[in-house]
Each structure stands twice: as structure tokens, then as C-alpha cells.
Amino acid sequence: MSTRSHKEVGQVTDAQRHREFMRAILSDLQALERMIAEGLFESGVRRIGAEQEMFLIDKTWAPARGVQKLLDQMKDDHFTTELGQFQIEANCDPQPFGGDGLARMHAQLDKLVDTARRAAEVHGMGVVLMGILPTMRKQDLGIDSMVPSPRYRALNQIVTELRGGRFDFSIKGLDELLIEHDSVMLEACNSSFQVHLQVDADEFARMYNLAQVLAGPIMAVSANSPIVFGKRLWAETRIALFRQAVDTRGYSHLRDTEARVSFGTRWVKRSILEIFREDVARFRTLVGTDLDEDPMARLDRGEIPELKALKLHNGTIYRWNRPCVGTLGGKAHLRIENRVMPAGPSTIDQVANAAFWFGLMAELGASDVSEDISRKIDFDQAGANFYTAAREGLGAQFIWLDGEDITARELVLERLLPLAQSGLRRNKVDEADVTRYLSVVEERVRTARTGARWQLSSWNSLRDRATPAERSNALVAATVKRQLTGRPVSEWERARLDEADASSGNYLRVDQYMSTDLFTVQVDDAIEMVAHLMVWERLRHVPVEDKNHKLVGVVTDRAAMRHLIERGSQQHRSVGDIMKTDVATVAPDTTTIDAIRLMRRLRVGCLPVVQDGQLVGMVSEADFMGIASKLLEEKLGDGSAE
Numbered sequence: 001m002s003t004r005s006h007k008e009v010g011q012v013t014d015a016q017r018h019r020e021f022m023r024a025i026l027s028d029l030q031a032l033e034r035m036i037a038e039g040l041f042e043s044g045v046r047r048i049g050a051e052q053e054m055f056l057i058d059k060t061w062a063p064a065r066g067v068q069k070l071l072d073q074m075k076d077d078h079f080t081t082e083l084g085q086f087q088i089e090a091n092c093d094p095q096p097f098g099g100d101g102l103a104r105m106h107a108q109l110d111k112l113v114d115t116a117r118r119a120a121e122v123h124g125m126g127v128v129l130m131g132i133l134p135t136m137r138k139q140d141l142g143i144d145s146m147v148p149s150p151r152y153r154a155l156n157q158i159v160t161e162l163r164g165g166r167f168d169f170s171i172k173g174l175d176e177l178l179i180e181h182d183s184v185m186l187e188a189c190n191s192s193f194q195v196h197l198q199v200d201a202d203e204f205a206r207m208y209n210l211a212q213v214l215a216g217p218i219m220a221v222s223a224n225s226p227i228v229f230g231k232r233l234w235a236e237t238r239i240a241l242f243r244q245a246v247d248t249r250g251y252s253h254l255r256d257t258e259a260r261v262s263f264g265t266r267w268v269k270r271s272i273l274e275i276f277r278e279d280v281a282r283f284r285t286l287v288g289t290d291l292d293e294d295p296m297a298r299l300d301r302g303e304i305p306e307l308k309a310l311k312l313h314n315g316t317i318y319r320w321n322r323p324c325v326g327t328l329g330g331k332a333h334l335r336i337e338n339r340v341m342p343a344g345p346s347t348i349d350q351v352a353n354a355a356f357w358f359g360l361m362a363e364l365g366a367s368d369v370s371e372d373i374s375r376k377i378d379f380d381q382a383g384a385n386f387y388t389a390a391r392e393g394l395g396a397q398f399i400w401l402d403g404e405d406i407t408a409r410e411l412v413l414e415r416l417l418p419l420a421q422s423g424l425r426r427n428k429v430d431e432a433d434v435t436r437y438l439s440v441v442e443e444r445v446r447t448a449r450t451g452a453r454w455q456l457s458s459w460n461s462l463r464d465r466a467t468p469a470e471r472s473n474a475l476v477a478a479t480v481k482r483q484l485t486g487r488p489v490s491e492w493e494r495a496r497l498d499e500a501d502a503s504s505g506n507y508l509r510v511d512q513y514m515s516t517d518l519f520t521v522q523v524d525d526a527i528e529m530v531a532h533l534m535v536w537e538r539l540r541h542v543p544v545e546d547k548n549h550k551l552v553g554v555v556t557d558r559a560a561m562r563h564l565i566e567r568g569s570q571q572h573r574s575v576g577d578i579m580k581t582d583v584a585t586v587a588p589d590t591t592t593i594d595a596i597r598l599m600r601r602l603r604v605g606c607l608p609v610v611q612d613g614q615l616v617g618m619v620s621e622a623d624f625m626g627i628a629s630k631l632l633e634e635k636l637g638d639g640s641a642e
Helices: 014-037 069-074 101-122 151-164 184-189 201-220 239-245 273-283 295-300 308-314 346-364 379-395 406-426 431-447 451-463 468-483 528-539 557-565 592-602 623-639
Strands: 047-057 088-093 126-128 166-172 176-181 191-198 321-328 331-338 397-399 405-407 541-545 551-556 606-611 614-621
Touching: 014 273, 014 295, 014 592, 014 606, 047 101, 069 088, 069 101, 101 126, 101 201, 101 346, 101 431, 126 468, 151 184, 166 184, 166 239, 176 184, 176 606, 191 273, 201 321, 201 331, 201 379, 201 406, 201 431, 239 379, 239 606, 273 308, 308 321, 321 405, 346 406, 346 431, 379 397, 379 406, 397 406, 405 406, 406 431, 451 468, 528 541, 528 557, 541 614, 551 557, 551 606, 557 623, 592 606, 592 623, 614 623
Parallel strands: none
Antiparallel strands: 047 088, 047 126, 047 191, 166 176, 191 331, 321 331, 397 405, 541 551, 606 614
16 A cells, blocks of 8 residues: 555756646646545545565664665565665555454564565575664765665755755754754654555545544554664654654744644645645645646546656655555545554564554544544644654653643553554454454553663663663664564563674674763863863873864873973963874774774774764774673684684
8 A cells, every 4th residue: 555656756857847747736636626526435445554664784783785685586566665775665465444454464564574584684684673773874874875766866856955955953852963964865764664544535534633633642652763873862763853854944933834744734624635735835846757647537538547746746745644545446545644653663563553543543533522623632732742752752741632631651541542442343353353452552551661662771771881882783683583573562671782792793893882972172171171081081092172073183191191290391281282183093984903903003092983074983992802802702602712
């Protein structure tokens, strides 16, 4: 039930093409209006579907650019590309919402993931389901990592131009992420589990509004993306990162403008047309394609038009609940695509989240609540609940229907789970599946162990024993191993460092073990300051940087000691007087062996790590000794060091 078009597309390069494409969209809207008026959409049928996005990883648990190899090997239409070459998407077949439909969707999902996993192993890669890959690095997100698709290239070019060639990201959670990039590729940090629910045309408005209200609690129970670039941010950081990655707006304190990734702006009153019309009115077309369809003529012939232009435009606007028009078996239908849920932690967690949402939609959609939901909660409050849940996960506090103040955990356990159970039974879902999937959600909420909580708990438990890169490796390695067990995240043990062992090559690069929590000084600082800093923090080397974090030198403990001995005759000197300016540096992706050789050749005790001209870390003799010890332990463990 994927909405993606695989037809070649390109940038709208001139005013004439833009006008032609816009006329095609307006024609599609006119045809859609006629289809609704003439009752051409399938009704009385409930189907469900799912799309699974996955990361490809190498033996060091880092992203692996190998999607085309997998697609060439599998030759399976269920699989397609995403933005990054280290991503792959699997599309499940539509299933009836009822009977064993959920179980069949789960079984096919497991089969598809296993197919991708086995294909990846052939090429020395692995597959992992995570909302954001903790081992992702900025250097993994260059244009050379983008899937070579005309659509993606066009999207990147025009968004980059609208952003002035610069993408600034700012997200604050327990830590704070401030980063600059030069393309839309930070979108590729995100991986989701998208589910679809088919609805009738005449019920679309109230069902869509209901999906908007439920976005908050669904987000709270499914959060699984708390760590990005070694920073602890939101429980579901995808929400903030995706929004900023493709934001094409200019910045004004006076105008209200909407991002292309959004919750929306208002309730739907009558039909799906309102959403498409608003999106056409608010957002300029970014990509276009050669159009060969007259939708009104096809309707005149008794055929169902594809609405290509409208679908393509809709594919560049990322509502968290997206309206979809599709065809199946020659009949047109409408769907709500829930894009809220991240990938992982396990397939059973994902299907349980989907069952929870499907059940709630069915039960509340059949009740009086859905008829007047807009009078029970303000639209902006529904959006606020969603973003609060993205930040806080199960710790969120909601303003719910009729102004009730309630915690996410209390709402889910006492109100929503019983409703979801009734909704699944209303649709005659097999009783064993109702119990199986909803019990997974219930146990996760009772134990407060979502994917986000598990990641943060594991991360914090390793804080004093490993670098951020080592902790990231451990999280990914543990996730891969636990996903193979089929157990839900509520039963997972914390990640351990030994799960990402040295034999897998985790110490091949400097960025795997460099120190990133740095104490630095500037040129004009007093020498006494750097001397005290060395004593307080037991440092032998202190980097000197300017206000833009550019490395300008290093102060050694010997230089500081020499000054203290001679300071009676050398008062009022600054760091700039004693620092070493001819400093050897390495990049984050420098191999360990090259760094060791450089340090031995120059007879230095540390190497600053520099990326894009800025200081990002330090490695020292002590770091190398620790790595050598771990590698030696590995050798001794397998009996090869004799």
C-alpha cells in the first residue's frame, strides 16, 4: 500500500513546466471531487497495511551503503529504496482488518525482514530496526550516500536552494544538538514503521480527525529514537529532526508559515479534498514528472484515473497522518497513513502498536465521540499532546478530551487499552491476536520500558565505562541480537559493551574511541587557568580553540609547569605564549593504525581530532593502551595469543 511513485521525476526547472504541473494537480483535484460525488470509492471495506523501513549496517555497526546490492539480489517487488543507500523499505501486502489479518501481516513482516537480513549477510552487512541509528555520523550523510534517484536529487537541489545552501539543526533534550549540514540527507537518519487503514469517503473527515487526536498517545507508547550523534534528545527525535531536515521556509517573526513536515493546521470538516487543497495552496511544487493522463477523460470512459500529479505533490508533504488515494483490484479507495511510529524495537512491538491504533480507530470511529471530536478538544491541543509525547514519551502529561489533565500512562492503561480491545473485537479480530498484541502494549506501558527508555537506560548505565561511540555500538549490537529473539522490548536486558566486541572491527577508526567531552582554553586565557585545569581534571594536554571551535594550538603539561616555575620573571603571560601551534591532527575516520603510526613518528602523546576545520575530539596514548588491552583480551579469549 505504498504511495511512492517509481516513475522518473525531475526538478520543475522553469515557469512553464511549473504551470503545467500545477494545472495537472488542479485537474486531479477536480477528478477527485467528481469521484467522491459519484461514489466511485470503495466503501464498507476495512483493510490494513504496513511499510517497514530498515537500516543496513556493516560489521562495525555503522551504516552500510548497500541497498542496490540487496535489491539486485532479492528481485522482490516488496522491497524498494529510501533516501539513503544504507536504508531499505519493505511493503507488506494489504490484509483484511479482521480474523487473522493482523497475524498474517506480522508473519509477512517477519518474512520480509528475514529476507533482507539474509541478503545483507551475503554482502557482509546486517539489518536493524531502529527509529534513528545511534552509530550514524555526519560523514555518513553526504550526497554520495543518497540513492541516485532523479526525484531525490531534484528534491535536494531545490530545498537546498530555498535554504540558501545551509541546513541548521537545533534540538534540545537532556543534551543539546547544534549541527550544520549542506543537504537534506539528515532526513535519512530516520526510519519508521508506517501503517495504513482503509476508510470510506463519507467517513474520512471524522476518522482523520480521530487519528490526529490519537497521535499523542500512539507516540507516547511507541517512542524509540532518543539518541542522535551521541546526544540524548527527545524520546522520539525523528519528529524534530525530520521537520527541520526538509523545512523550506524563510524565517520571519511576523508571518505564520507551516513546515512541509507537520501535524497540520486545522480539523477536517467534510472530506479529504480539504487537506489536498490546503497543501496545494500552502506548498509550492518541488518536483514534477512527464504527465500522460487526462483524469477527467478517463472518468468519462468509466476508468479510474491514477491522479499522478496529486500523488506526487502529496509525496513531498509529510503530514504525520497522511491522506492517501489508491487503487486495488481496479477499485479506488481512501486510506489514512499513520507515519507517527518509528521502526523497532521489534516486529512484535511494531505490530502491537499497529493493533492498538487500529483498535482505537475502529472503536472510537463507531462511537459518538468521533462525530464531535473537534468540540471535545482544541486542534492545537491535540497537536501539543503529540509534540509533548515526542519529547517526553510515556512521561508526557496530556490535556485530553473535555479539558481533562491526565498522564500518558494512566490514559493508555485505564482508558485506551480497553477501547482498543473492544475495537479489535468489533472487527472480529481473532481473540488470541487481540490478547497477544494488546498485552505487549500493556506490559510495555506498565513497566515504562519503551524502546526509548531501553536505549536511554542502556546508554546511561555505560556512561563511565565507555565513549559515546562505544555506547552507540553497544546499543546497535544489542538491538540486533535482541530482535533475533522475537521478544518485545519490555523483556529486553540492557545493552552490554561486550556485545559490540573488538573482533567485529569496532576499533578501526578514531571516532570509535576518541574523547568528545573536552576541556579547552583560548589564546588570551591566563596560563594559571590552564595549569589549574590540568590539575583539576588530570590532563596532560589541553587544546586551544577560537570562538568558532577551530583548533589553534595545544598546551602541554610540561609547558604549563615550566611557566609556573619561571613565573616570577614572566608575569601576565597568556596561553598563546606557551601553546604549541604546529599541531598534528587526525580526522574522525582516520584508521587506528594510521593514528598510532603518526603518534609514534612524531613522538606526541595526543592527537586532536578535527572535522570541517573544527575540533571534535581528542585521542591520547591512554586511549590506545585501552584499545590494545581489549584487543589482547579478545586474542587471549579465542586462544590465538600463544
